[in-house]
Amino acid sequence: MTLINPYKPEPAVIQAIRSETPDTTTYTMKFRDLQEFSFEPGQFNMITLFGYGEAPISISSAPSEDGTFEHTVRHVGNVTNAMAGLREGDTLGVRGAYGTGWPMSQLEGQDVLIIAGGIGLAPLRPVIQAVIGDRRKGNGRYGSMEILYGARTPADCLFKDDYEEWRSAEGVNLLLTVDAVPQGMDWEHNVGVVTALFDQMKSRPADTIVLTCGPEVMMKFVVRGLLERGFSPDRLYLSLERRMSCGVKKCGNCQIGSKFVCKDGPVFAYAELMTLSEEVL
Amino acid sequence: MIYRTLKRESMAVLVDRLKEGGLVAPVREDGVVVFRPIQGDREVASDYINPTNSVKDVFLPQTESLFRFNTAEKGLEIEATPPEGPKYVLGVRPCDAAALELLDHVFAEGQYTDSYYQRRRAEVTVIGVACDQVGESCFCTAFGLSPGHRRGADVMMYRLDDESYLVAFEGERGHRLAEEYPDLFGEAPAEETIEAVVTSYQSREVPAGRVELDGITEKLDGMFEHPLWAKLAARCLKCGICTYLCPTCHCFCLDDEALGYEGVRYRCWDSCMYPDYTLMAGGHNPRPEKANRTRQRFMHKLNYFVHNHGEFQCVGCGRCVDKCPVGLHMLAVIYDIKGVDSDGGQ
Numbered sequence: 275m276t277l278i279n280p281y282k283p284e285p286a287v288i289q290a291i292r293s294e295t296p297d298t299t300t301y302t303m304k305f306r307d308l309q310e311f312s313f314e315p316g317q318f319n320m321i322t323l324f325g326y327g328e329a330p331i332s333i334s335s336a337p338s339e340d341g342t343f344e345h346t347v348r349h350v351g352n353v354t355n356a357m358a359g360l361r362e363g364d365t366l367g368v369r370g371a372y373g374t375g376w377p378m379s380q381l382e383g384q385d386v387l388i389i390a391g392g393i394g395l396a397p398l399r400p401v402i403q404a405v406i407g408d409r410r411k412g413n414g415r416y417g418s419m420e421i422l423y424g425a426r427t428p429a430d431c432l433f434k435d436d437y438e439e440w441r442s443a444e445g446v447n448l449l450l451t452v453d454a455v456p457q458g459m460d461w462e463h464n465v466g467v468v469t470a471l472f473d474q475m476k477s478r479p480a481d482t483i484v485l486t487c488g489p490e491v492m493m494k495f496v497v498r499g500l501l502e503r504g505f506s507p508d509r510l511y512l513s514l515e516r517r518m519s520c521g522v523k524k525c526g527n528c529q530i531g532s533k534f535v536c537k538d539g540p541v542f543a544y545a546e547l548m549t550l551s552e553e554v555l
Numbered sequence: 556m557i558y559r560t561l562k563r564e565s566m567a568v569l570v571d572r573l574k575e576g577g578l579v580a581p582v583r584e585d586g587v588v589v590f591r592p593i594q595g596d597r598e599v600a601s602d603y604i605n606p607t608n609s610v611k612d613v614f615l616p617q618t619e620s621l622f623r624f625n626t627a628e629k630g631l632e633i634e635a636t637p638p639e640g641p642k643y644v645l646g647v648r649p650c651d652a653a654a655l656e657l658l659d660h661v662f663a664e665g666q667y668t669d670s671y672y673q674r675r676r677a678e679v680t681v682i683g684v685a686c687d688q689v690g691e692s693c694f695c696t697a698f699g700l701s702p703g704h705r706r707g708a709d710v711m712m713y714r715l716d717d718e719s720y721l722v723a724f725e726g727e728r729g730h731r732l733a734e735e736y737p738d739l740f741g742e743a744p745a746e747e748t749i750e751a752v753v754t755s756y757q758s759r760e761v762p763a764g765r766v767e768l769d770g771i772t773e774k775l776d777g778m779f780e781h782p783l784w785a786k787l788a789a790r791c792l793k794c795g796i797c798t799y800l801c802p803t804c805h806c807f808c809l810d811d812e813a814l815g816y817e818g819v820r821y822r823c824w825d826s827c828m829y830p831d832y833t834l835m836a837g838g839h840n841p842r843p844e845k846a847n848r849t850r851q852r853f854m855h856k857l858n859y860f861v862h863n864h865g866e867f868q869c870v871g872c873g874r875c876v877d878k879c880p881v882g883l884h885m886l887a888v889i890y891d892i893k894g895v896d897s898d899g900g901q
Contacts, residue, residue, distance in 0.1 A: 277670035281621045281809065281820070285631045306631075322820075324624045324631070325813035329836070351836025365631040367624075490839070517835050519808045522667035525825070526806035527832060529855070530841075532862040537666070551779035551858075 280522045283322045283367030284308045289342055291362055295430045298393065299358065300334060300346045306365060313337060315400030316375025316513060316541045320521045321345060321353070322367030323360075329353040330518040330536070332397035333371060336404045346396040346432060372521045373540050376401050376485055377511060385417035387477040389496050391424045391468055391488025395432045397513050397540070398487055402436075406443045418445040420477050424468030424492070426453050428461045449474055468492060469499045479504040485541075487513040494555040497544055510544035514554070530554060557733055558749050559740035561712065561720045569739055570599050570645070573682075577641035579613050581606045592641060599646065604690040605872055609802035610651040613644050614658065614675045617799075618823040621671070621809070627816040636819070638671040645682040650695045650872040652683045652707035654802035660864040661805050671822075680728045683708035685756045692873030694886055696764030700870060703756025713752050715744065721752050764871060766889055768857075772867075775858040777897045779850070787888065788849040790881045795826035797852070797875040797884065803868045806832070827851045853888050 290302040305311055313319075313333055322328045329351060335344035349358045360366070378401070386405060390398050408415045421440065425431045431450065440448050449471045451464035464471060468488070477484075484505060486496050493512050500510060516528035516535040528535035531550040533542070547554045561569070570578065570593065578593045581600045588603040590612055620636040655676070662672035686693075686702035695701060705711045709729035712720040722740060724733040733740060743749065798804040808825040811818050825832055828848050834840045842848050860868035875884040 277668070277673055279621075279635050279670045280667050281822075282633060282635050285633065324626050325811050325818050327811050328809060328820075348837075350838075354836060365626075367631075367633065515835065515837075515839070516841065517833050519825070522669075523665060524661060524667075524669055524805070525808065526827065527808070527825075529851075529859070531854075532859040551776055551854075553779075 280524075281369075281520070283320065283328075283369040285365050286368040288360055288362050288364050288366070291360065292435075294346060294432045294434075297350070298346060298348045298432060300344055301357075301360070302335075302342050302344050303366075303368065304340075304342045305368065311341065311343075311371075313343070313371030314375035315378060315404055316397050317371035317373050318397070318521070318540065319343075319345065319368050319370030320372065320518070321347075321357075322369075323353050323356050324367060326353050326356040328367075328519075330372075330521055332513075332540075334396040334399045336400040336407060346393070346399075348393045370521070373536055374538060374542075376513075376541050377483070377543075378404065381405075381483050382415050383417065385477055385482040386419040387422070387475070387482045387484045388419065389422045389468060389484065389486040389488070391492040392426070392430065393432070394486075394488035394492075394513070395423055396487075398485060399433060399436070401485060402440060406440065406446065409444055417481065418447070418476075420447045420449070420475055422449045422451075422468055422471045422475060424451045424453070424471075424488070427456055428452055428459055429456075447476065467495070469495050472499055472503065479506065479509070482509065484510045485512075486510070490514075490555060497555055507545040507548055508543055511541055512544060512547075512555075513540045514542060515540065557724045557730065558743035559722045559724070559733060560715060560742065560744060561722050561740055563718055563720070565739045566720070569736065572736060572739075573643040573645065576643060578643045578645060579641045580645040590644070590646075601646075604686070604688050604693070605648050605650070605874070606646070607800070607874070607878075609654065609800060609872065609874065610644055610647050610681070611654065611658065611802045611804075613640055613679060614655065614672055615662075615805060615807070615824075616640070618821055619671065621820045621822055623817070623819050624813075625817050638674045640675050641679060643680045643682060645684075647681055647683045647708065648686055648872070649683055649700055649702060649704040649706070649708065649711070650693075650870040651802050652681055652711075653695075653698075653700050653704060654870045654872070655681065655707040657803045657860075657864075657866070657868055657870070658805055660860075680709045680732055681707065682732070683711040685711060685713045686759070687714055689759060689761050690873055690877075692763065692876035692886070693761050694764040694766060694871035694873060694876075696761040696871070697766045697768055697889075698867055698869060698871050701757045702759040702761065703753055713756055715748075715752060721749060723753070761871075763873070763876075763886060766886065767893075768867070768889065771889065771892060772858050772861045774892065774897050775854060778892070778895075779854070780899075781895065781897070782899055783891060783895050784850040785844075785846040787883055787891065788844070788846040791828070791845055791849050791883050792880060793828045793830075793845060793848070794880065795828045796878050796880070798826040798828055799824060800874040800878055802870060802872055802874075803856070827855070849883070853885075853892075856885070857889075857892070
């Protein structure tokens with residue numbers, strides 16, 4: 275009997291480390307031994323820091339040809355705080371990719387509206403990279419893309435090095451907002467919650483698929499605002515976060531009603547969440 | 556399916572032989588009967604309704620090592636640790652045996668399966684003993700089982716008379732046991748005798764099991780926000796004993812234990828009764844209230860599991876009925892759910 279051990283991670287070596295904000299870091303990784311690894315935008319890996327444990331972390335880069343992948347980690351828990359001490363060349367454990375990602379095939383021929391808050395931009399970055407990459411190759415698989423991103427302060431914005439590239443890509447509109455601007459800091463964009471950007475956006479309900487990720491309270495107001503503007507629940511997708519131990523639908527931590535966020539999600543159509551007896555947002 | 560007989564005095568010989576391959580069976584320990592590994596001349600208990608712990612302990616141990624790691628500078632090494640356990644488990648009641656098939660839905664089906672659990676399921680022969688006594692807390696018949704059911708068991712023993720058992724061997728593992736010890740087992744009795752004995756066990760009256768479950772899943776579909784949950788939770792102590800003793804509860808957590816470069820990743824039972832079970836690193840807890848967690852346990856067993864797997868996640872073993880310190884157990888809650896208006900009026 276050939277059985278696959280679902281809990282044993284594979285060694286992965288840190289290729290590069292980039293500080294994003296005072297509490298968030300992006301790690302570029304590559305498997306040390308594993309040759310075959312594929313994933314979809316929106317999926318996550320279980321990351322092990324040996325001796326500290328394991329945590330589910332979204333993949334924050336699009337699939338690449340050189341086999342590298344990125345994880346953008348906010349240092350808030352046992353494992354992620356310990357990760358702050360990692361250096362290039364260090365080895366950790368990775369198993370995945372797990373979960374149901376963003377509905378990439380459904381985005382084809384549609385406009386894409388991305389709405390993210392804080393660390394919630396991490397699982398959406400692979401979509402942004404995939405859409406821009408597709409356009410650069412001249413495939414024209416997707417329509418226009420609008421990105422609405424909110425963070426606490428200008429210093430808390432993730433992927434600042436990417437914005438110039440995103441803005442300069444054809445058919446991409448990037449709108450930024452922050453909750454507050456500390457005195458003396460330059461900020462030429464909006465101040466306020468992310469839903470305040472709705473008046474500036476061009477996306478139209480009939481042509482657009484919406485992808486959102488952020489704190490649940492943010493997504494609650496995003497969904498409410500979009501429904502009021504005529505977006506239909508089956509065109510809204512959101513990525514949820516739950517505690518997870520196994521990532522493979524066994525441990526029970528991430529259950530929401532009859533769904534398991536690790537496998538049925540983390541990305542759900544809002545229409546699907548509406549069928550649950552539990553009100554998630 | 557093959558039938559044989561086993562003399563009462565041959566039972567001790569069978570235990571001795573199974574012991575060599577590794578046997579877990581009920582023993583009397585500190586005044587209670589519990590499943591334990593049988594070594595030396597430890598006596599297997601026979602006079603019990605159901606062991607305090609369930610047969611789950613054999614297939615999903617309370618704690619087990621999954622792999623060892625070494626992070627020394629020559630490079631990370633990870634080595635899986637193979638599942639440990641017996642080859643036989645004896646004295647399993649029909650409810651516990653059936654519970655294994657519910658655990659199978661979780662661990663042995665779907666895109667990802669659990670190699671530790673599967674290895675044990677493939678290698679451990681489950682030898683059941685049909686129930687001569689029905690406990691006050693037993694309610695297996697509510698879930699379509701009975702004191703003589705064979706679901707999930709490789710072997711089931713029924714008392715034939717004061718001198719011998721009727722033994723039913725099912726499937727590959729069951730047949731192997733019959734073939735391995737031909738000297739211990741006698742010829743099958745007449746078909747009418749087999750039929751009469753099995754039927755008498757399977758039709759045995761289980762008073763608490765008369766509770767009717769028809770429509771309860773559908774009723775619960777509309778009871779997520781019902782005030783009943785807060786009312787029930789008010790007396791819950793969140794001790795978790797219901798989930799630990801339950802033969803179908805399977806929740807666990809993974810953690811590391813390390814000293815220097817070396818360590819181990821282990822799995823350990825967890826419980827939806829505990830607030831930390833859903834607490835996330837950022838501080839968000841989707842089930843912060845006791846009522847949220849009480850609801851999760853009963854909704855999972857009577858509603859969510861039914862939607863996902865087509866059957867209830869309970870076998871009516873009665874352990875939560877016996878051990879809950881505040882009487883907040885499956886049987887009581889089923890009656891509570893049946894007794895309230897689903898729209899919240901009570």
